Amino acid sequence: MVKLAFDDIWRALDEIADPEIPVVSLVEMGIVRDVQIQNDAVIVSMTPTFAGCPAFEQMRAAIVEKLRALGVERVEVKIVLTPPWSSDWIAESARAKLKSFGLAPPPQHGGNVQLFFPDAVACPYCNSTNTRVTNHFGPTLCRAIYFCRNCQQPFEQFKPL
Amino acid sequence: MTNLSLVFKILALADDELILGHRNSEWAGHAPILEEDIAFANLALDELGHAQLWYALYQEFTDTEPDYLVFFRGAADYRNAQFVELPKGDWAFSMLRQYLFDTYESIALPQLVKSSNARIAEIAAKIRPEEMYHLRHTSNWVKRLGLGTAESHRRMQNALDELWAYALQLFVPLSDEQELIDAKVMPDPRVLQAEWESQVVAHLSASGLIVPATREPIATSRTQHTEYLTALLAEMQEVARGEVYGVEW
Incomplete structure (x- = not known):
């Protein structure tokens, strides 16, 4: 597999737009919580904003697709609930973008x-x-x-x- | 403590959320005003999201797919309270039911957050802040309708008379629930009931409504259902059962 640094992975994830608010990324929204590299696998932890958000599956699929396109063979997406997502986690940069939207x-x-x-x-x-x-x-x-x-x-x- | 009593309890929590969510979804396109059409669709989706979290936990214990549980179980295998399966009725009925359920959740969830089971605690912590939006909305509407016109008041009082004894089923312990209470996995439903009664009686009275005197639940077993659940499931499961192997679009 292509040798990838954490920075490359985070940068790629930061390019994935929120399906319902396309001006902000999953990273800016605080939805992507953690990235780990284990041998040839990349493990991404993500958390739902609202539990019933119907865009969640789409986000999960977008993460897998994005990292595969980078050359990662094994992508594992873990769903974490703790701590529960908070709107306080929305990055300062994203707040301005929300406003422009x-x-x-x-x-x-x-x-x-x-x-x-x-x-x-x-x-x-x-x-x-x-x-x-x-x-x-x-x-x-x-x-x-x-x-x-x-x-x-x-x-x-x-x-x- | 056996896992069996725990999985039954988790299924009861999940089924309550699912069936109430489904009943709320029946208002889509039918609510009296557009804002409430949107509100009930949101309430429905939130409850489905919460059901999903409990079904996922059930799956961890039993390896049963949530889709199977939702779409391929018959009424006899559902473990929801009859309270949530009753037809949506008029809008006052649905609003009052949601209010009574929201208040129950607002009391139960802070206790579930303290569960000795870490997964239960984290699911409750996830659900809790979302539910605050529900309770604010429904408690305001109960007051508005209760103190509104003669007709809105009459409809609310009718809804309360019909729903009250059903709502009490939410606090009937399951057969082995005492084990879970002793192990601090679940709060004691009798304690929840006392707090719930004090809150809803105060709010309903302030809304000009008379709370029925009975403190006896109309149903005590979650294996027994009204005929309405069968009809609900027939509609909800129709597509899944008609195309068991799925369809590619």
């Missing part, structure tokens, strides 16, 4: 989502906090729907988890 990034909550249900979410288009929630549930499990009273546009928020 029309998705208000989730607030940092330091592990205490319970107390963190803010209604003053800033509009990703005009930054106004004069917004209201339209629906706590949205087109995917991880999104809520808002409306900006200032620029009169609907937008979505990536929910804190």
Whole structure:
């Protein structure tokens, strides 16, 4: 097998777009947790954002495909649940990209989502906090729907988890 | 402690999530407003995701494929409470059922996070924050409908009268569950019930609803089901059973 360094593998994984939010990568979203190289095998640990996320299988297949294309013969994807995925793990770089995609990034909550249900979410288009929630549930499990009273546009928020 | 009592309990947890999720999915395209259509689809998908985690754990013990469990078991082999299999009813009925279940989960999950079984603890830790979104949504709607118009109030009260004794089945211990309680794998359902009752009675009363007096569950065995589960499974399993070997698209 081609001799690959960790950096090459991480870089390749960082090129895999989130199927539902294609402007960010699986690495930036904190979905890829760990990479290990054992002899001729690469073991990637990944974790689901929301447990029922239907894009999860697609992400898993994309990881296998990407590493095979790099010349890795044996790719093993391990699913880990501990610690449970947190929206705090979304990289700073990805937060800006979410915003450009029309998705208000989730607030940092330091592990205490319970107390963190803010209604003053800033509009990703005009930054106004004069917004209201339209629906706590949205087109995917991880999104809520808002409306900006200032620029009169609907937008979505990536929910804190 | 035998593994048998544990696997039965895991299957009960999984089946409750699956069947409730399926009932919620029946609102897709039928909810009274678009926002609730979306909300119920989300609730359904979340519960299916949670079922998947429990089925995966069941598979670790029994080597049984989750797809087999879901699509090729008959009603007699399902271990869900009758509470979740009742038809979706009107929207008040589905909303109230989801609220009663969400409150139960909001009390059970923090206890399951402390389970002496590490896998159970991590699955509960994964599910718990997602469930907070459910409870916030359904508890608000219960209040809105209970204190809303005469019709919304009447529908909520009818739903409560019908659902109450079924909901109590969630707290009936399985036959060997005491072993799991002693081993600190599972919390004592009687303790959960006391906490659940105090929370839901307070909220339902504040929502203008009268809680039925009975504290006797309508069903006590998870091997007995209503006729509604058979009909649900017939629909849910139709495609899988019709094309046992799968179809390539």
